Amino acid sequence: xKNLAELLNSIEVLEVIGKAEKCPVEKITVDSREATxxxxxxxxxxxxxxxxxxxxxxxxxxxxxxxxxxxxxIPHEFFKHFSCVLIHVRNSRKALAEISSAxxxxxxxQIKLAGITGTKGxxxxxxxxxxxxxxxYAKSALTGTIFNIIGEEKEPAKLTTPESYTINEFxxxxxxxxxxxxxxxxxxxxxxxxxxxxxxxxVACFTQLSSDHLDFHNxxxxxxxxxxxxxxxxxxxxxxxxxxxxxxxxxxxSDCRAKKISVGKKExxxxxxxxxxxxxxGTSYNLTYQNVKYxxxxxxxxxxxxxxxxxxxxxxxxxxxxxxxxVELLKNAPQVPGxxxxxxxxxxxxxxxxxxxxxSLRQALIAVNDIIFPGTEIWTVFGCGGDRDKTKRPVxxxxxxxMSTKVIVTSDNPRFEDPEIIINEICSGIEQENFIxxxxxxxxxxxxxxxxxxxxxxxxxxxxxxxxxxxKGMRTYFSDKETAEKxxxx
Numbered sequence: 001x002k003n004l005a006e007l008l009n010s011i012e013v014l015e016v017i018g019k020a021e022k023c024p025v026e027k028i029t030v031d032s033r034e035a036t037x038x039x040x041x042x043x044x045x046x047x048x049x050x051x052x053x054x055x056x057x058x059x060x061x062x063x064x065x066x067x068x069x070x071x072x073x074i075p076h077e078f079f080k081h082f083s084c085v086l087i088h089v090r091n092s093r094k095a096l097a098e099i100s101s102a103x104x105x106x107x108x109x110q111i112k113l114a115g116i117t118g119t120k121g122x123x124x125x126x127x128x129x130x131x132x133x134x135x136x137y138a139k140s141a142l143t144g145t146i147f148n149i150i151g152e153e154k155e156p157a158k159l160t161t162p163e164s165y166t167i168n169e170f171x172x173x174x175x176x177x178x179x180x181x182x183x184x185x186x187x188x189x190x191x192x193x194x195x196x197x198x199x200x201x202x203v204a205c206f207t208q209l210s211s212d213h214l215d216f217h218n219x220x221x222x223x224x225x226x227x228x229x230x231x232x233x234x235x236x237x238x239x240x241x242x243x244x245x246x247x248x249x250x251x252x253x254s255d256c257r258a259k260k261i262s263v264g265k266k267e268x269x270x271x272x273x274x275x276x277x278x279x280x281x282g283t284s285y286n287l288t289y290q291n292v293k294y295x296x297x298x299x300x301x302x303x304x305x306x307x308x309x310x311x312x313x314x315x316x317x318x319x320x321x322x323x324x325x326x327v328e329l330l331k332n333a334p335q336v337p338g339x340x341x342x343x344x345x346x347x348x349x350x351x352x353x354x355x356x357x358x359x360s361l362r363q364a365l366i367a368v369n370d371i372i373f374p375g376t377e378i379w380t381v382f383g384c385g386g387d388r389d390k391t392k393r394p395v396x397x398x399x400x401x402x403m404s405t406k407v408i409v410t411s412d413n414p415r416f417e418d419p420e421i422i423i424n425e426i427c428s429g430i431e432q433e434n435f436i437x438x439x440x441x442x443x444x445x446x447x448x449x450x451x452x453x454x455x456x457x458x459x460x461x462x463x464x465x466x467x468x469x470x471x472k473g474m475r476t477y478f479s480d481k482e483t484a485e486k487x488x489x490x
Contacts, residue, residue: 001024001025001026001038002024002025002102002103003021003023003024003025004020004021004023004024004025004040004064004065004085005020005021005023006102007025007040007099007102007103008020008087008099009102010098010099010101010102010198011089011094011095011098011099012089012090012094012095013087013088013089014071014088014089014090015071015086015087015088016085016086016087016088017085017086017088018065018083018084018085018086019085020065020085020087023064023065023085024038024064025038025039025040025064025065025103026038026039026064027039027040028040028041028042028096028099028100028103028165029041029042029165030042030043030044030051030096030163030165032051032054032055032057032058032061035057035058035061035062035063036061036062036063037061037062037063037064038062038064039058039061039062039063039064040063040064040065040066040067040099041055041058041063041065041066041067042066042067042068042092042095042096042099043055043066043067043068043069043070043092044092044093044096045069045092052068052069052070055068055074056074059074059082059084060082063084064084064085065084065085065086065087066084066085066086066087067087067089067092067095067096067099068086068087068088068089068092069088069089069090069091069092071086071088074086091194093164093193093194093195093197094194094197096163096164096165096194097164097194097195097196097197097198098197098198100164100165100167100168100169100198101164101168101198101199103165103168104168104169104171104172105172106198106200107168107171107172107174107175108168108171108182108198108199108200108201109200110175111141111171111174111175111179111180111181111182112180112181112182112202112203112319113171113181113182113183113184113199113200113201113202113203114126114129114181114182114183114184114201114202114203114204114205114315115183115184115185115186115196115199115201115203115204115205115230116129116183116184116185116186116204116205116207116311117185117186117187117188117191117204117205117206117207117227117230118205118206118207118208118209118227118243119207119208119209119210119357119359119360120207120208120210120304120355120359120360120363121207121208121304121307121308121311122144122145122160122185122186122187122207123144123145123146123185123336123339123354124300124304124305124308124336124339125205125207125308125311125312126142126144126183126184126185127142127144127146127334127336127339128308128309128311128312128330128333128336129183129205129311129312129315129316130142130149130183131312131329131333131334132312132313132315132316132321132326132329132330133181133183133316133319134151134152134181135329136316136321136325136326136329137180137181137321138178138179138180138181139151139177139178139179139180140179140180140181140182140183141170141171141174141177141179141181141182141183142182142183142184143157143162143167143170143182143183143184143185144157144160144183144184144185145157145160145185145465146336146337146338146465148170150173150174150177150179151177151178151179160185160187160189160190161184161185161186161187161189161190161191161195161196162190162195163195164194164195164196164197164198167184167195167196167199186204186227186230188223188226188227191226191227191229191230192226196230200235201230201234201235201238202238202239203238203239203240203241203315203318203319204230204231204234204238204239204240204241204258205240205241205242205311205315206227206231206240206241206242206243206246206248206249206252206253207243207246207307207308207311208243208246208304208307209224209227209246209247209248209252210357210358210359210360224248224251227252228251228252228255231252231253231255231256231258232255232256234256234257234258235257235258236257236258237258237259238257238258238259239258239259239261239315239318239319240253240256240258240259240260240261241261241262241263241311241314241315241318242260242261242262242263243262243263243264243307243311244262244263244264244266244268244269245264245265245266245269245307246264249262249264261314261318263307263310263311263314264307270289270314271287271288271289271310271313271314271317272287272288272289273285273286273287273306273307273310274286274287274288274293276303276306278301278302278303278305278306278367278370278371279301279371280301280342280349280371280372281299281301282297282298282299282300282301283297283298283299283300283301283302283303283305283306283309284296284297284298285306285310287310287313289314289317289323292323294313294323294324294327295327296309296310296313296327296330297330297331298330298331298333299331299332299333299335300333300335300336300340301340301342301367301371302340302363302364302367302370302371303363303366303367303370304340304363304367305340309330309333313326313327313330337464337465337481338352338353338354338463338464338465338466338480338481339353339354339464339465340353340364340367341353341464341481343481343484343485343488345488345489346454347454347455348449348452348454348455348456348458348488349456349457349458350449350457350458350460350484350488351364351368351457351458351459351460352460352463352464352480352481352484353459353460353461353464354461354462354463354464354465354466355382355461355462355464356384356385356412356461356462356463356464357389357392357396358392358395358396358399361382361396361399361400361461362399362403364459364461365378365380365399365400365403365404365459366403368403368457368459369403371457372457373455376455376456376457377405377406377452377453377455377456377457378403378404378405378406378456378457378458378459379404379405379406379407379408379448379452379456379457379458379459380400380403380404380406380407380408380458380459380461381407381408381410381441381444381445381448381458381459381460381461382396382400382407382408382409382410382412382459382460382461382462383409383410383411383412383419383422383423383426383441383462384396384412384422384425384426384462385412385413385414385415385462386413386414386415386416386417386419386422387415387416387417390425393422393425393426393428393429394425394426394428394429394430395429396426396429397409397426397427397428397429397430397435398429398430398431400430400435400461401429401430401431401432401434401435402431402432404434404459405434405456406434406435406436406448406452407430407434407435407436408435408436408437408438408444408447408448409423409426409427409435409436409437409438410423410437410438410439410440410441410443410444411423411439411440411441411469412441412462412463413463413466413468413469413470413471414470414471415470415471415472415473416472416473419439419471420439423437423439441469441478441480441483442478442483445460445480445483445484445487446483446487448460449484449487449488450487450490458484460480460484462480463478463480464480466479466480467479467482
């Protein structure tokens with residue numbers, strides 16, 4: 001429990017009505033349904049609903065205080081009548097982040113925090129950093145797209161970068177459980193919606209940038225510059241690790257005050273990659289740091305995993321851990337669920353991957369083409385999500401067709417769109433006759449697994465680790481991996 005008056009010292013307040021100094025706060029919420037006695041409710045203008053509309057309900061539920069942007073929404077006398085404190089602010093999202101951090105006694109300052117951003121590679125890189133830190137040093141935490149992990153305890157994640165209150169609550173739990181390090185994925189949504197505000201990052205990593213989330217951002221430049229904010233706001237004593245080979249790598253850290261650590265194949269990279277080789281069984285490469293060449297081998301497959309593991313290597317070594325120990329651990333690095341995850345049965349190979357935009361699909365297919373023997377068939381099963389960027393659909397169709405032997409275009413979380421329309425838009429970009437459409441995703445996977453030749457490689461793209469299908473607001477259980485394993489075993 002915290003005193004509201006003390007918490008308000010951490011945010012910019014325009015107006016306070018009520019006795020904040022006599023107001024205890026037991027929890028903070030943005031969900032009006034969770035508001036109870038002792039709650040501090042933060043009203044936020046969302047994309048579909050404005051929670052200012054539920055302030056009357058929140059007051060009636062006994063909330064102690066409400067932070068809002070629109071102070072004209074409810075008569076001030078109403079607050080006074082119910083002894084509810086009104087706090088008027090310019091930006092509710094910023095206030096939520098700042099007061100959440102204060103509520104949990106600024107947990108990001110009590111732990112060494114690393115944030116990873118980029119279009120692709122966030123999940124794998126964050127997972128690898130957590131894996132190395134947890135093995136090399138001490139109990140570490142991870143929050144991201146797939147899991148929330150404290151030490152070895154895992155639970156499924158709901159959002160790549162959750163709401164700021166949830167982030168601080170998780171970091172506080174990590175601190176109380178004895179974690180000394182925490183790793184988190186930082187999405188452009190999370191930055192734009194102020195979810196990472198007030199977090200004290202000791203390390204920030206940039207993996208790669210390609211077109212994505214243009215349904216949310218106004219332009220590619222807005223998307224790029226939103227991610228750049230993570231590095232612009234780093235403290236001078238922090239570390240910025242970045243992929244120097246990406247065309248936006250140098251741009252991302254151009255205004256960064258932190259120590260800059262580059263990773264890549266370029267000669268001036270501080271951690272220089274060379275002699276890269278990979279096949280269906282894993283990846284090997286050399287990584288030169290301070291004139292010493294380290295031979296890295298990992299069961300993770302593909303050039304992108306070379307970059308992901310190299311960035312993770314650079315982070316832990318820069319933090320003071322010995323390179324030799326990192327090299328040894330990477331030999332047994334675990335597969336990241338749904339990230340080029342390889343399933344094998346006899347001679348047939350299935351790869352489950354989260355590639356859900358044009359560039360990630362292209363990179364996944366480059367990796368597949370690079371690891372197969374000449375003459376091996378590549379079957380690609382994929383679709384595009386509904387209510388998302390429509391411009392990528394025909395582009396992804398062409399990429400899949402051009403780089404595969406056979407393509408099966410199917411459904412992938414159509415949400416409130418007609419899946420047949422989405423499939424037709426994908427097919428409009430295909431110029432060859434090497435594709436078929438099967439709307440039901442399980443039937444599509446079954447067809448690929450059972451009708452492809454025994455030595456073929458099947459890429460199931462788009463959903464990766466996700467274990468649901470979303471249609472018209474309803475989610476039902478569905479796993480690409482489990483479905484593929486079912487038909488592989490049959």
